[in-house]
Structures are given as structure tokens and as C-alpha cells.
Amino acid sequence: MDLLNSLIVLTNFVLVPALAYGAQLAIGALGVTLIYGILRFSNFAHGDTMAFSTTITILFTWWFQSIGANFGPLPTALLALPFGIAITALLMLGTDRIVYRFYRQQKAKPVILVIVSMGVMFVMNGLVRFIIGVGDQNFADGERFIFTVREFRDWSGLEEGFGIRTTQAITVITAVIVVALLFWFLNKTRTGKSMRAFSDNEDLALLSGINPERVVMVTWLIVAALTTIAGVLYGLDKSFKPFTYFQLLLPIFAAAIVGGLGSPLGAIAGGFVIAFSEVTITYAWKKVLVYALPDGLEPSGLAQLMSTDYKFAVSFVILIIVLLFRPTGLFKGQSV
Numbered sequence: 001m002d003l004l005n006s007l008i009v010l011t012n013f014v015l016v017p018a019l020a021y022g023a024q025l026a027i028g029a030l031g032v033t034l035i036y037g038i039l040r041f042s043n044f045a046h047g048d049t050m051a052f053s054t055t056i057t058i059l060f061t062w063w064f065q066s067i068g069a070n071f072g073p074l075p076t077a078l079l080a081l082p083f084g085i086a087i088t089a090l091l092m093l094g095t096d097r098i099v100y101r102f103y104r105q106q107k108a109k110p111v112i113l114v115i116v117s118m119g120v121m122f123v124m125n126g127l128v129r130f131i132i133g134v135g136d137q138n139f140a141d142g143e144r145f146i147f148t149v150r151e152f153r154d155w156s157g158l159e160e161g162f163g164i165r166t167t168q169a170i171t172v173i174t175a176v177i178v179v180a181l182l183f184w185f186l187n188k189t190r191t192g193k194s195m196r197a198f199s200d201n202e203d204l205a206l207l208s209g210i211n212p213e214r215v216v217m218v219t220w221l222i223v224a225a226l227t228t229i230a231g232v233l234y235g236l237d238k239s240f241k242p243f244t245y246f247q248l249l250l251p252i253f254a255a256a257i258v259g260g261l262g263s264p265l266g267a268i269a270g271g272f273v274i275a276f277s278e279v280t281i282t283y284a285w286k287k288v289l290v291y292a293l294p295d296g297l298e299p300s301g302l303a304q305l306m307s308t309d310y311k312f313a314v315s316f317v318i319l320i321i322v323l324l325f326r327p328t329g330l331f332k333g334q335s336v
Contacts, residue, residue: 006291008160012149013287018279019272020168020237023175026271028230028248029255030182030264031223037199037262038219039100041113047249048124050231051242052091053224055132057084057232058139058240065141073143075167077232084232089224095120096220104216121246128242137240142166160291167236178229179268182222186264191218199262251278251315258322260329269330274315282308 028050035043043049060080070076099120103113146169149161186192191214198205198215206212231245238244255274259266284302306314322329 002291005158005160006288008158008162009288009291012160012162014279014283016164016168018276020171021279022272022275023171024230024234024237024271025251025255025275026268027175027178027226027233028252029259029267029271030179031226031230032252032256033259033262033264033267034219034223034226036256038195038215039104039113041110041117042253044114044117044249045121045124046227046252047245047247048121048128048242049088049092049224050227050234050248051128051240051245052124053084053088053228054231054235054240054245055128055242056087057081057228058132058137058235060084061139071142073166074170075139075142075236077139077236078170081228081232085225085228088228089221092220092224093217096216101216125242125246132240132242134242137235139235139240165237167233171233171237174229174233178226182226182264185222191215195219247312250312250319251275254315254319254322257319258329260331263329263331266329266331273330274318277318278311278314281305281314282311 028046032043032046035041035046057077057080060083061075061077064070064076064079069079071079099116100113103116143166146164146166149163151161152163153159153161186196194205194210195215195218197208198210198212202212205215234245234248251274252271255270256267257270258273259268259270282304284304286299286301286303289303290298
């Protein structure tokens with residue numbers, strides 16, 4: 001029974017949260033890897049674009065709530081999500097037309113585009129803070145739990161309970177759907193194949209008659225959807241604060257690089273590697289070990305390797321190790 005209680009604690013506080021967090025990072029990293037693979041630069045504005053798209057979705061969520069529109073037991077944010085995607089897409093297409101296209105036509109080096117994206121990042125950061133402020137915003141509604149810890153404990157008779165939040169289930173299910181649709185689009189549709197060809201060999205793709213501006217436009221539209229979905233899922237699962245999304249840039253980039261920049265499959269794998277690493281290293285293992293170890297061997301302290309305040313440092317360390325020893329990532333993407 002003690003081992004079963006240990007497993008329940010592990011699942012409740014490590015496996016399920018890491019699975020949901022990994023799904024959020026994977027969707028965010030997919031956007032980074034698409035931009036890098038097709039547009040050939042690292043978009044440092046990605047985190048603040050997620051913040052902007054989530055802000056818009058929150059505003060529409062509040063509006064729907066004010067008029068009584070809802071999704072029943074599901075969060076109203078899911079009803080507002082298409083509006084967030086649409087406005088974010090317009091913003092990203094406008095930013096590309098006004099800012100990035102000039103440097104693309106000038107054949108600017110990737111480092112120039114990186115610096116330009118940092119400028120866009122600061123503009124978006126200020127825009128988000130001006131619109132919604134700097135404090136925490138919790139826009140979740142609907143049912144909070146599929147089943148609670150108490151319900152599980154009453155049902156199982158175990159000392160420890162296990163609960164699944166609605167937002168965790170929505171995150172995982174949405175991630176599976178998004179990834180399946182993206183891979184279907186890239187592998188089965190003519191536009192998706194054009195994007196892959198453009199990513200593999202730009203000159204050969206141009207000789208084949210592929211319209212580069214159309215590829216760029218479709219890329220931004222897909223990235224707008226991915227950033228909005230990732231940002232909203234993270235906000236629903238935790239809370240929304242603009243500065244947090246700026247910090248999320250590190251684990252998202254780490255996920256993309258660990259998996260292999262330019263590799264969609266690598267972005268997904270990298271997201272879960274980073275998420276499970278962060279959660280397991282910053283979790284206090286005392287409760288799990290008290291059940292798992294024989295009497296007298298349980299730890300007296302928290303058995304925590306690192307405080308949760310430093311969880312983003314885990315991403316940084318993993319990123320450095322990968323860049324030093326395997327710069328192409330797990331799935332042999334493009335080296336940084």
C-alpha cells in the first residue's frame with residue numbers, strides 16, 4: 001500500500017503536471033522551430049507574442065462572460081480562442097509586412113533578424129502591459145476538476161489522493177489534436193509540402209515555382225495559431241502574467257534546440273524533456289520517499305534538488321549542455 005501511495009503522490013505532483021506543462025512547451029516550441037526552419041531566424045518576440053495573443057483571448061473571454069455566453073463545463077476561453085488566433089494572425093502578418101519583409105528582401109543575415117525580433121519583442125511587451133496591466137489575471141471558469149483528490153481518496157481507500165484539473169486534460173487533448181493536424185498539413189497538403197521543400201532547399205523550391213511570399217504568409221498564420229493555443233493553455237492551467245511569458249521564452253527555445261531546430265518532431269520531444277526535467281529537479285521528493293523507503297531511511301529534509309524559484313535555470317543548463325555536446329539536438333535539426 002505504501003508503494004501505491006508513493007506512486008499516487010508521484011503521479012499527482014510530478015507526472016500529470018509535467019505532462020501538461022510539456023504539452024504547452026511543445027506547442028510553443030513548434031512555433032519557434034517553424035519560424036527557424038522556414039524563415040531562417042530565431043524569433044525572440046515569440047514569448048511576448050504568446051502574451052499578446054493570450055491578452056486578446058482574455059479580453060474576449062471577459063466579454064463573452066459579460067453577455068452570458070459560455071461553453072458549459074469547459075472554460076469560456078475556448079470560445080474566445082478563435083478570436084485570439086485571428087487578431088494575432090493579423091498582428092503577425094502586419095509585423096512581417098512592416099518589419100521583417102524589408103530585411104528578408106535585403107537578404108539580411110540571421111543575426112540581424114534576431115536583433116530586429118528583439119525590438120519587436122520590447123514593443124509587444126509594452127503593448128501587452130499597456131492593454132492588460134502587469135498583475136496576475138485568472139480567466140479560467142467552468143469545472144475546475146474532472147475528479148478531485150477527495151473523491152479519489154474516498155473511492156480508492158488510499159491515504160493519498162489523485163486529482164486531474166480540467167485544464168490539464170484540455171491541454172493534453174488539445175496538444176494531441178494540434179500536433180496531428182500540423183503533421184497532416186505538412187505531409188499531406190500541397191501547401192505543407194511546399195513549406196517543407198522551401199525549408200529544405202530555398203533555391204530549389206524557387207526554381208520549382210513555389211511562391212515564397214505565400215509560404216511566409218502561411219507560416220505566420222500557423223505560428224499565430226500555435227502561439228495563441230500555447231499561451232492560452234498555459235494561462236488556463238496556471239495564471240496569466242505578462243512577465244511570465246517573457247520568461248517562458250527560455251524553456252521554449254531550450255525545447256526547440258534540445259529537440260533539434262527545424263524539426264517539428266524534435267520540438268515536441270524537447271518540450272517534454274524540458275518540462276519533466278524542470279518538474280523533477282524542483283520537486284520536493286520527501287513525501288514520495290517516505291512511502292517508498294523502509295522505516296528509518298526516509299529523508300529528514302525536503303529532498304529537493306533546487307527551489308522552484310530557479311526552475312528556468314534548469315532549462316538554461318540543459319540548453320548549454322546540448323549546445324556544447326549535440327548542437328543539432330536529439331533529432332538532428334539545424335545547428336545554432
